[in-house]
Amino acid sequence: MFKRASINRASIYVLFALLTLAGAAPGYAQSADLIVEKKVFELPSYTTVAGATIRNVRVGWEAAGTLNADRSNAILITHFFSGTSHAFGRYNASDKVPGYWDSLIGPGKLIDTNKYYVISSDTLVNLNVKAPNVVTTGPASIDPDTGKPYGMRFPVVSIRDFVRVQKALIDSLGIKKLHAVMGASMGGLQAYEWAASYPDSVERIISIIASTGGDAFLIGWLDAWAAPIRLDPKWNGGDYYDKKAPLDGLKLSIELITLQAEQYEWAAKAFGTAPAEADKDPAQAFGNRFKIEAALDAVAASRAATSDANSLLYLVKANQLANTDPRRIKVPTLILYTPTDLIFFPPSIEATARAIAASGTHVETAQLVGPNGHLNGVLAVAQAADKIKAFLAR
Amino acid sequence: MFKRASINRASIYVLFALLTLAGAAPGYAQSADLIVEKKVFELPSYTTVAGATIRNVRVGWEAAGTLNADRSNAILITHFFSGTSHAFGRYNASDKVPGYWDSLIGPGKLIDTNKYYVISSDTLVNLNVKAPNVVTTGPASIDPDTGKPYGMRFPVVSIRDFVRVQKALIDSLGIKKLHAVMGASMGGLQAYEWAASYPDSVERIISIIASTGGDAFLIGWLDAWAAPIRLDPKWNGGDYYDKKAPLDGLKLSIELITLQAEQYEWAAKAFGTAPAEADKDPAQAFGNRFKIEAALDAVAASRAATSDANSLLYLVKANQLANTDPRRIKVPTLILYTPTDLIFFPPSIEATARAIAASGTHVETAQLVGPNGHLNGVLAVAQAADKIKAFLAR
Numbered sequence: 001m002f003k004r005a006s007i008n009r010a011s012i013y014v015l016f017a018l019l020t021l022a023g024a025a026p027g028y029a030q031s032a033d034l035i036v037e038k039k040v041f042e043l044p045s046y047t048t049v050a051g052a053t054i055r056n057v058r059v060g061w062e063a064a065g066t067l068n069a070d071r072s073n074a075i076l077i078t079h080f081f082s083g084t085s086h087a088f089g090r091y092n093a094s095d096k097v098p099g100y101w102d103s104l105i106g107p108g109k110l111i112d113t114n115k116y117y118v119i120s121s122d123t124l125v126n127l128n129v130k131a132p133n134v135v136t137t138g139p140a141s142i143d144p145d146t147g148k149p150y151g152m153r154f155p156v157v158s159i160r161d162f163v164r165v166q167k168a169l170i171d172s173l174g175i176k177k178l179h180a181v182m183g184a185s186m187g188g189l190q191a192y193e194w195a196a197s198y199p200d201s202v203e204r205i206i207s208i209i210a211s212t213g214g215d216a217f218l219i220g221w222l223d224a225w226a227a228p229i230r231l232d233p234k235w236n237g238g239d240y241y242d243k244k245a246p247l248d249g250l251k252l253s254i255e256l257i258t259l260q261a262e263q264y265e266w267a268a269k270a271f272g273t274a275p276a277e278a279d280k281d282p283a284q285a286f287g288n289r290f291k292i293e294a295a296l297d298a299v300a301a302s303r304a305a306t307s308d309a310n311s312l313l314y315l316v317k318a319n320q321l322a323n324t325d326p327r328r329i330k331v332p333t334l335i336l337y338t339p340t341d342l343i344f345f346p347p348s349i350e351a352t353a354r355a356i357a358a359s360g361t362h363v364e365t366a367q368l369v370g371p372n373g374h375l376n377g378v379l380a381v382a383q384a385a386d387k388i389k390a391f392l393a394r
Numbered sequence: 395m396f397k398r399a400s401i402n403r404a405s406i407y408v409l410f411a412l413l414t415l416a417g418a419a420p421g422y423a424q425s426a427d428l429i430v431e432k433k434v435f436e437l438p439s440y441t442t443v444a445g446a447t448i449r450n451v452r453v454g455w456e457a458a459g460t461l462n463a464d465r466s467n468a469i470l471i472t473h474f475f476s477g478t479s480h481a482f483g484r485y486n487a488s489d490k491v492p493g494y495w496d497s498l499i500g501p502g503k504l505i506d507t508n509k510y511y512v513i514s515s516d517t518l519v520n521l522n523v524k525a526p527n528v529v530t531t532g533p534a535s536i537d538p539d540t541g542k543p544y545g546m547r548f549p550v551v552s553i554r555d556f557v558r559v560q561k562a563l564i565d566s567l568g569i570k571k572l573h574a575v576m577g578a579s580m581g582g583l584q585a586y587e588w589a590a591s592y593p594d595s596v597e598r599i600i601s602i603i604a605s606t607g608g609d610a611f612l613i614g615w616l617d618a619w620a621a622p623i624r625l626d627p628k629w630n631g632g633d634y635y636d637k638k639a640p641l642d643g644l645k646l647s648i649e650l651i652t653l654q655a656e657q658y659e660w661a662a663k664a665f666g667t668a669p670a671e672a673d674k675d676p677a678q679a680f681g682n683r684f685k686i687e688a689a690l691d692a693v694a695a696s697r698a699a700t701s702d703a704n705s706l707l708y709l710v711k712a713n714q715l716a717n718t719d720p721r722r723i724k725v726p727t728l729i730l731y732t733p734t735d736l737i738f739f740p741p742s743i744e745a746t747a748r749a750i751a752a753s754g755t756h757v758e759t760a761q762l763v764g765p766n767g768h769l770n771g772v773l774a775v776a777q778a779a780d781k782i783k784a785f786l787a788r
Contacts, residue, residue: 050677152680217661220653220686227646231625252621256650259614264739267611273717283444283715286550286707290714292614313680320684321677323667342736345658 034098034106034113036062036089038133041121041169049164052155055144059165060085060135061121064106065113071175075111075392076166077101077120078183078190080378081315082127082257082303084134085120088113091133100378110385111392116179121169123162123190125154125314131306139238139310151310152238158321159186159213163193167201180392182206184377185343186315189213189322192352196328204332206388208368209341209377211348212329212355213322218343221260226316228252229309238310250309251300258299263340263373267292326355332362334391336384338376339367364391428483428492428500428507430456432527435515435563443558446549449538453559454529455479455515458500459507465569469505469786470560471495471514472577472584474772475709476521476651476697478528479514482507485527494772504779505786510573515563517556517584519548519708525700533632533704545704546632552715553580553607557587561595574786576600578771579737580709583607583716586746590722598726600782602762603735603771605742606723606749607716612737615654620710622646623703632704644703645694652693657734657767661686720749726756728785730778732770733761758785 043057062085067074077087088105090098105111105118125138139154170178181194181202188210195205229235232249240246275282276294333356337349350365357363366384370376381388437451456479461468471481482499484492499505499512519532533548564572575588575596582604589599623629626643634640669676670688727750731743744759751757760778764770775782 156677156680158677214667215658215662216665216667216684216686217653217656217658219667219684220661220665220690223684223687223690224646224650224653227649228622228625231622231642231646233627248625252618252625255621256618259611259618262611264609264611264741267614268609271610271614273608273610273613282711283550283552286546286711290610290613290617292610293617296614296617317676317680347658 034064034089034102035093036064036086036091036099038062038085038091038135040135041172043165043168046161046165046168048155049158049160050156054137054155056141057124057137057165058135059122059124059126059137059169060133061119061169062086062089063117063119064089065115065117067117067173067175071173072177072179073115074117074119074170074173074175074178076170076178076181076194077105077118078162078166078181078187078194079120079123080183080185080187081319082254082307083187084126084128084131085122086133087120088118101381104381110382110388111182119170119173121166123186124157124165125311125318127307127311127315129306129308129311136311138308138314140241140308149241151241152313154310154314156317156321157314158318159189159193159324160197162318163190163197166190166194167198170201176201178202180204180206182208183210184208184381185210185374186319188344188377189319189324192324192326192329193322195331195333196324199328199330202331204334204391204394205329206334206336206391208336208381209338209344209349209374211344211352212324212326213319215344215348217345218348219320221343222316222320225253225256226313228256229313232309235309238313240309246309247304250304250307250312251297253309253312254300254303254307255296258296260342261372261374263342263371265340265371266373269371271295326352327359329356330359330361332391332394333364334387335363335365336368336377336381337365338369338373338380340369340376341374343374428458428496429487430458430480430483430485430493432456432479432485432529434529435566437559437562440555440559440562442549443552443554444550448531448549450535451518451531451559452529453516453518453520453531453563454527455513455563456483457511457513458483459509459511461511461567461569465567466571466573467509468511468513468564468567468569468572470564470572470575470588471499471512472556472560472575472581472588473514473517474577474579474581475713476648476701477581478520478522478525479516480527481514482512495775498775504776504782505576513564513567515560517580518551518559519705519712521701521705521709523700523702523705530705532702532708534635534702543635545635546707548704548708550711550715551708552712553583553587553718554591556712557584557591560584560588561592564595570595572596574598574600576602577604578602578775579604579768580713583713583718586718586720586723587716589725589727590718593722593724596725598728598785598788599723600728600730600785602730602775603732603738603743603768605738605746606718606720607713609738609742611739612742613714615737616710616714619647619650620707622650623707626703629703632707634703640703641698644698644701644706645691647703647706648694648697648701649690652690654736655766655768657736657765659734659765660767663765665689720746721753723750724753724755726785726788727758728781729757729759730762730771730775731759732763732767732774734763734767734770737768
């Protein structure tokens with residue numbers, strides 16, 4: 001009985017750790033001493049790549065370490081699809097879990113905040129609208145023209161828009177050139193776009209589990225991630241902020257993302273064919289489910305409670321539009337990827353590496369392995385610690 | 395303009411060919427001369443593995459070739475999730491497309507109907523309830539106790555139930571021992587189950603793109619395939635047969651299955667980042683879509699028109715329950731699989747092969763390659779023609 005309960009807790013924990021915005025990799029060293037403060041960066045007006053103007057843009061950011069005298073030691077961390085700026089440290093000493101890469105970033109760690117000033121910001125249209133400490137501008141924000149939430153009247157934004165807002169934040173701090181930009185998945189898309197858009201403002205990039213975009217299969221899958229929200233009648237064309245939110249659609253979207261970010265080996269180890277309830281055989285009735293089904297439901301419900309459905313649709317669109325020209329990337333590039341990735345397939349990332357190198361840019365690659373598919377790129381980055389250390393020092 | 399139109403037609407064609415029940419592989423030799431007749435097998439009563447009784451069971455079947463005097467030359471073809479009995483030939487000379495393996499099965503072909511009597515039957519709870527020539531018993535059938543469709547009151551059935559009904563059909567034909575059972579994906583699950591349940595009634599099996607089951611990741615994905623139907627308010631707990639069917643939910647289910655049966659390389663070649671409409675840039679408006687999104691919609695709408703939502707839920711459950719003990723498989727087994735499969739991952743199939751061989755059973759394996767992921771196991775079987783030929787003759 002104890003064994004069953006602990007397997008269950010362990011598998012739920014792994015799922016939560018992988019997908020929650022505050023998910024630290026299990027088993028890594030943790031530090032309770034790095035406290036970060038959420039700050040807000042504001043732009044009175046921002047004009048998107050597509051030409052729309054957004055007023056009162058606000059995004060949250062946090063930092064650790066000290067900016068040196070010539071402001072040359074800053075590293076920007078860009079977050080993944082379901083992530084936030086909370087990559088390292090805790091907001092309060094009592095926080096149960098630190099930022100998602102706290103095992104990598106902090107005093108004396110791989111990305112040493114005794115040496116580097118490490119910054120991370122929430123993107124536009126961040127998913128986690130209802131999470132404490134998340135500050136973003138997107139479809140759930142109040143449109144100053146109407147005094148009501150934008151809903152689907154918010155303009156389409158792209159990965160390049162995320163990067164442009166980050167550039168304005170970096171400018172506001174008086175930083176002329178970042179030592180590095182580093183991010184995983186959607187954060188990796190942003191790293192490529194930083195190098196392409198601002199070759200004079202970044203020394204090097206570390207892009208993890210991401211190609212430069214333009215991948216038709218991923219465009220199709222992203223459409224499938226968005227579709228459950230549109231299918232939920234509570235979505236109501238995006239106008240639900242004064243009503244019940246389309247939580248069922250949002251939960252199914254998150255279930256799809258959870259599955260695709262994982263892999264066969266993870267599911268086999270964590271769940272096998274165990275039933276959700278020991279005395280309810282799935283063969284006997286439709287309502288009798290498998291443990292993995294119940295666990296996916298639980299994770300999706302937990303995440304959906306702090307997420308916004310329209311924001312997920314805007315993130316889908318931004319990721320579908322990602323298509324950085326690799327020939328525009330002229331700064332040294334380190335690419336980490338995983339052979340079992342079901343979101344950014346290895347051939348797409350290898351093609352990106354070849355295309356960047358083709359114009360003479362320095363490119364290094366390394367593989368991350370583990371049972372977690374795409375999420376190896378969040379959980380297993382320490383495997384490339386030596387490579388990252390050398391790349392940051394080159 | 396012509397070029398754009400033909401790319402569009404070609405990509406739509408490939409999708410249809412891959413997933414429609416009458417999808418012949420493009421470029422393969424086709425034969426217009428094999429005409430098959432749909433017949434109906436009836437069981438007054440059938441008791442499921444889980445103990446429920448179903449009255450008036452009817453399944454369709456078709457055959458080609460001639461049963462020899464000692465009835466030893468029969469091969470049973472078992473169909474995949476979205477398939478039907480229509481594996482070879484045409485119902486009428488004017489049919490535009492033949493059965494899905496018509497390039498492999500017919501007079502003088504790899505599975506030569508001049509030599510073998512080849513049978514194929516519709517499973518219980520077949521998806522294609524509204525397609526002409528499909529005969530099945532499932533949730534859309536009339537419950538003789540109430541005179542109304544079963545809906546979700548139909549009992550849970552499993553792959554083993556599909557096989558038991560096939561065994562009754564084979565018995566009714568006076569066949570004591572099948573020369574072989576061969577099927578892809580869900581058809582491969584049935585082949586394994588045939589060997590395990592009826593070791594004296596089948597000489598050998600050819601299982602393609604399938605493990606023996608019990609795969610937690612697939613159980614989770616199958617749940618995600620089912621979820622859009624439950625999310626559609628028109629589903630109404632399965633009672634929709636006198637109302638509008640939950641077509642939107644069903645279409646999203648089919649979109650998910652389509653994507654997961656395919657692969658990165660297919661999407662890149664067929665669609666790239668082209669917009670659905672040349673003058674509507676996806677970056678400019680939410681409603682402006684990519685070509686792959688429109689194509690997936692079109693395929694899903696086409697398939698949904700002849701499919702039944704409840705039947706998809708029952709197929710999901712049957713596949714989740716698939717878990718044949720490989721140690722019970724004692725007849726020679728040929729396993730074909732593909733390294734890029736996103737439904738039955740190669741490690742799961744390789745584990746099946748090792749587990750069957752571990753008890754001394756003869757097992758052969760071969761890989762099928764191509765741009766189509768899982769569907770290589772339907773489209774690229776001819777790559778293993780020599781192996782199949784030798785295996786059938788051994």
